[in-house]
Amino acid sequence: MTRENLTEWWARHLDGQRLTTEDEASLIAGLRADAALRAALVADAAVDGLLRVVTAPPQEQRAFVSGVSAFIAAQADGAEFSRRVRERLVQSRRRRVPRRRATPAVVHWCAAAMLVLTAGAVAWSLAPRTGSALPSVAVLDHRSGAVHLERTAVAIAVLDGTAVVAGDRIVIGDGAVTLRYPGDGTAIVLGPDTEVEVGQSASGVGKLLRLERGALIADVAPQPAGRPLQIRTAEGVATVVGTRFTLERGRSATVLAVTTGRVRLADPAERGILVEAGRTARADADGIHLVPEPPAVPAAVAPAIPEVLPVAPPAAPEPPVEVVTADPPSPLPPPPVAKPAEPTAADFLAREYTTPAGTTPYRLFVPRDQVAGKRYPLVLFLHGSGERGTDNAAPIKRQAAGSMVFISAANQATNPCFMLVPQCAHGTWTDAVMRQHIAGIIAELRTSYAIDAERIIITGYSLGGGGTWDQLAQNPTLYAAAVPIAGWGMGNFASFSSVPLWTFHAADDPTVKVAGTRAAVAALRTVGGDPIYTEYATGGHASGGPAYRTPGLVEWAMAQRRGVPRVGGPRLDITPLTAAARASTAQRIALSGTATADAGITAVTWTVGTEEGACVGTSEWSAKNLPLLPGPNLLRILATGTSWSASNGGSTSFSASLTVNRPPAPLKRR
Amino acid sequence: MTEAALIAAARQGSHRAFTGLVSLHQARVRGYIARFVSERDRVDDIAQEVFLAAFRGFPRFSGDVPVEAWLVGIARNQALVHLRSERRRREAVNGALGDALTAWRIEMLDAEIERGEDRSRDVDALGQCLGTLASDQRSLVEDHYLRRHSSAMLARQLGRGEGAVRMMLLRIRQTLRACIERRLRGEATS
Numbered sequence A: 001m002t003r004e005n006l007t008e009w010w011a012r013h014l015d016g017q018r019l020t021t022e023d024e025a026s027l028i029a030g031l032r033a034d035a036a037l038r039a040a041l042v043a044d045a046a047v048d049g050l051l052r053v054v055t056a057p058p059q060e061q062r063a064f065v066s067g068v069s070a071f072i073a074a075q076a077d078g079a080e081f082s083r084r085v086r087e088r089l090v091q092s093r094r095r096r097v098p099r100r101r102a103t104p105a106v107v108h109w110c111a112a113a114m115l116v117l118t119a120g121a122v123a124w125s126l127a128p129r130t131g132s133a134l135p136s137v138a139v140l141d142h143r144s145g146a147v148h149l150e151r152t153a154v155a156i157a158v159l160d161g162t163a164v165v166a167g168d169r170i171v172i173g174d175g176a177v178t179l180r181y182p183g184d185g186t187a188i189v190l191g192p193d194t195e196v197e198v199g200q201s202a203s204g205v206g207k208l209l210r211l212e213r214g215a216l217i218a219d220v221a222p223q224p225a226g227r228p229l230q231i232r233t234a235e236g237v238a239t240v241v242g243t244r245f246t247l248e249r250g251r252s253a254t255v256l257a258v259t260t261g262r263v264r265l266a267d268p269a270e271r272g273i274l275v276e277a278g279r280t281a282r283a284d285a286d287g288i289h290l291v292p293e294p295p296a297v298p299a300a301v302a303p304a305i306p307e308v309l310p311v312a313p314p315a316a317p318e319p320p321v322e323v324v325t326a327d328p329p330s331p332l333p334p335p336p337v338a339k340p341a342e343p344t345a346a347d348f349l350a351r352e353y354t355t356p357a358g359t360t361p362y363r364l365f366v367p368r369d370q371v372a373g374k375r376y377p378l379v380l381f382l383h384g385s386g387e388r389g390t391d392n393a394a395p396i397k398r399q400a401a402g403s404m405v406f407i408s409a410a411n412q413a414t415n416p417c418f419m420l421v422p423q424c425a426h427g428t429w430t431d432a433v434m435r436q437h438i439a440g441i442i443a444e445l446r447t448s449y450a451i452d453a454e455r456i457i458i459t460g461y462s463l464g465g466g467g468t469w470d471q472l473a474q475n476p477t478l479y480a481a482a483v484p485i486a487g488w489g490m491g492n493f494a495s496f497s498s499v500p501l502w503t504f505h506a507a508d509d510p511t512v513k514v515a516g517t518r519a520a521v522a523a524l525r526t527v528g529g530d531p532i533y534t535e536y537a538t539g540g541h542a543s544g545g546p547a548y549r550t551p552g553l554v555e556w557a558m559a560q561r562r563g564v565p566r567v568g569g570p571r572l573d574i575t576p577l578t579a580a581a582r583a584s585t586a587q588r589i590a591l592s593g594t595a596t597a598d599a600g601i602t603a604v605t606w607t608v609g610t611e612e613g614a615c616v617g618t619s620e621w622s623a624k625n626l627p628l629l630p631g632p633n634l635l636r637i638l639a640t641g642t643s644w645s646a647s648n649g650g651s652t653s654f655s656a657s658l659t660v661n662r663p664p665a666p667l668k669r670r
Numbered sequence B: 001m002t003e004a005a006l007i008a009a010a011r012q013g014s015h016r017a018f019t020g021l022v023s024l025h026q027a028r029v030r031g032y033i034a035r036f037v038s039e040r041d042r043v044d045d046i047a048q049e050v051f052l053a054a055f056r057g058f059p060r061f062s063g064d065v066p067v068e069a070w071l072v073g074i075a076r077n078q079a080l081v082h083l084r085s086e087r088r089r090r091e092a093v094n095g096a097l098g099d100a101l102t103a104w105r106i107e108m109l110d111a112e113i114e115r116g117e118d119r120s121r122d123v124d125a126l127g128q129c130l131g132t133l134a135s136d137q138r139s140l141v142e143d144h145y146l147r148r149h150s151s152a153m154l155a156r157q158l159g160r161g162e163g164a165v166r167m168m169l170l171r172i173r174q175t176l177r178a179c180i181e182r183r184l185r186g187e188a189t190s
Helices: A003-014 A021-033 A035-054 A058-076 A078-095 A111-118 A394-407 A409-414 A432-448 A463-474 A515-526 A544-548 A553-559 A579-583 B003-011 B015-034 B040-060 B067-088 B095-115 B119-130 B135-146 B151-158 B162-189
Strands: A136-151 A154-157 A162-165 A169-181 A186-190 A194-198 A208-220 A229-232 A237-240 A243-249 A254-260 A263-266 A272-275 A280-284 A287-291 A348-355 A358-365 A376-382 A418-422 A451-461 A481-485 A502-506 A532-536 A571-574 A588-596 A601-608 A611-614 A620-627 A631-642 A651-662
Touching: A003 A021, A003 A035, A003 B162, A021 A035, A021 B095, A035 B015, A035 B040, A035 B095, A035 B119, A035 B135, A035 B162, A058 A254, A058 B015, A058 B040, A169 A208, A237 A243, A254 A263, A272 A280, A272 A287, A272 A432, A348 A418, A348 A432, A358 A394, A358 A432, A376 A394, A376 A432, A376 A463, A394 A409, A394 A418, A394 A451, A394 A544, A394 A553, A409 A553, A418 A432, A432 A451, A432 A463, A451 A463, A451 A553, A463 A481, A481 A544, A481 A553, A502 A515, A502 A553, A515 A532, A515 A631, A515 A651, A544 A553, A571 A631, A571 A651, A588 A601, A588 A631, A588 A651, A601 A620, A611 A620, A620 A631, B003 B015, B003 B040, B015 B040, B015 B067, B015 B119, B040 B067, B067 B095, B067 B119, B119 B162, B135 B151, B135 B162, B151 B162
Parallel strands: A208 A229, A376 A418, A376 A451, A451 A481, A481 A502, A502 A532
Antiparallel strands: A136 A154, A136 A162, A136 A169, A169 A186, A169 A194, A186 A208, A194 A208, A208 A243, A229 A237, A237 A263, A243 A254, A254 A280, A263 A272, A280 A287, A348 A358, A358 A418, A532 A651, A571 A588, A588 A620, A601 A611, A601 A631, A631 A651
């Protein structure tokens, strides 16, 4: 047994791998015998632990500070709280049963409740002491202060170990108690001045509580699939599969603060959001909304400390806290080589979406500083064939083919948006499972985030460019705008011809031939669509970079709205025909209008059926003698201008069309 | 608000000011505890206990040592309490190696206390040392610790064996540890 063996086993252990019993015994014996190696490896564990803290993402640090802040707020409020509870108890003694009116939203924790929470891992006794005809669902322990149970209108004093049955109401005065579910170790600390009714499990629901007033801290073990724990209040329903959070019912609002995991908070009509670790959400008469995230911690300027639990009307309002430090500790120092401030993988959440058909990993960027009640666009990016797999990393390498421009600091400052990057495990985006999963992920995100359904933008490169065309054909009314790049255009073009679309391809692309995009653009224009098409003269398959750098592209995409004709960007307008012109039976017609683009327009042409010709002028153009046949005629005006890429050359074309119905010539009367 | 102003306001009972102190010092306190505790959640639980104890004891904080040193003193005690209770738990979930490691960690902590070392600065030193890593080492650290890519995942990405990746990570940690020690010694002698 060499030091190398020992070190290797150690590395495996630290990596969370199981060692065989023999290897583990040998490692222990070896390290006992070798004090120097032992000291080195214990110190290695220390560096391992430090690295986990030093590299922790800012939201984890914020969650920690918010959690401590909530408890401290409670502590700070303790004296005032005790006074009010004493008052309330005096009143309730006169009535025998405590009043059930909603108390002001100032309920906080006393020290006892906090200690109970932090002792969550301590072993506890399961044995319920109070007999009951109904099966007990949970046990109360760690009681402190005034706690009693109401069972069929009888008040029962609570001792540690008192069993709770469905229908029980737990009433806490100046005290606290822990509600424990013996089955899985779920522990819910009920704070002072809190009233909770224990519900009967129903179909689709496992453990059920109704928080009438007050606050609780829940540490929920993973719950069985399809049987989540639910905590209901008048304003909302928190649905939990396994996580740690606090929930408070105030005068007219319910506040949920999630420490780890995720909790769904919904209103009584089941409209809700998923609340992530570190976030706080509120349910009130206006519905469910996220409380804006506190700014990054630590920082040169102090965090605006979120009032996770609203504080009692303060005796004297405190000024906002500002911290100035000479040398703010930063979670990670800047790397030795300065990088441009581009978004990185660290800006994305890593998630998975699973159905019986399989698992699709995906990345999600969530815009910072969301404003409650506001909704934000979602940009969906489909990657190329080289990024397929399940590592959930390849698609966002190299700036996701350039599409991460949507989440650049510059764009987020003016157009905050979500960005979704699913990963196609194998096959293509047009496989049934991928179509189903894309729709499923979007639907799921829409229930949990403030996504503006009117502004879902789809873009993709190469295989994902083809996927973008396919998505339009599959969901012609889902997307506000589409930007397929170097993809093979396909689908029923008539079904999505009205969706604002800007597509890019290089004429010399050796991988995906330009013919596919040309055909798609021609097909769209034939059925009345007005796509913008930038075709580079050179550049091969690498058209993602120049395409996503096109000036105005991002702004154009963000400006579109579902079901609304495209606005902004390069555009061409035809001056509406006069009533006389529309009624004319003449075989020729004249049109005029304008063409707008950031850079010069080089030509404007017209097409009617198989005939075409040049218009006079560019930004203001006109054309005479366009031929009309009896019946409907599709008149198309096409402008051509720069590709905005000096190195790739080529051009951008955009068009507008007009259908003119030429009345049949009146019959001559005899 | 400067730290001194935060301290003054916290003494007056302002919990918001105290929270400001929490955000200033959480990285060092959590880092200090993480040196002895493997489970991420437990690190935060213990750090929370440290700050709650500090808040309760703040009126008694004399001010003749920096707040940070005072907090680290509390953290040291909490770490010891935790390690000892771990050792007492007979059926430790970590198994025999976990038990042994707990005992060795107590050994390390006792030795540090005996030598009068302040290891709360390790977290700052590590931050500086990370900046000196070669870029491939740095990205391996970020992939493993920040993005939580497993060794198996990293092995696939790098086209190496899992064991090789684990040894690469171990060597990087050794480099970092040597760097931390150098920096702490440098600080002590200057």
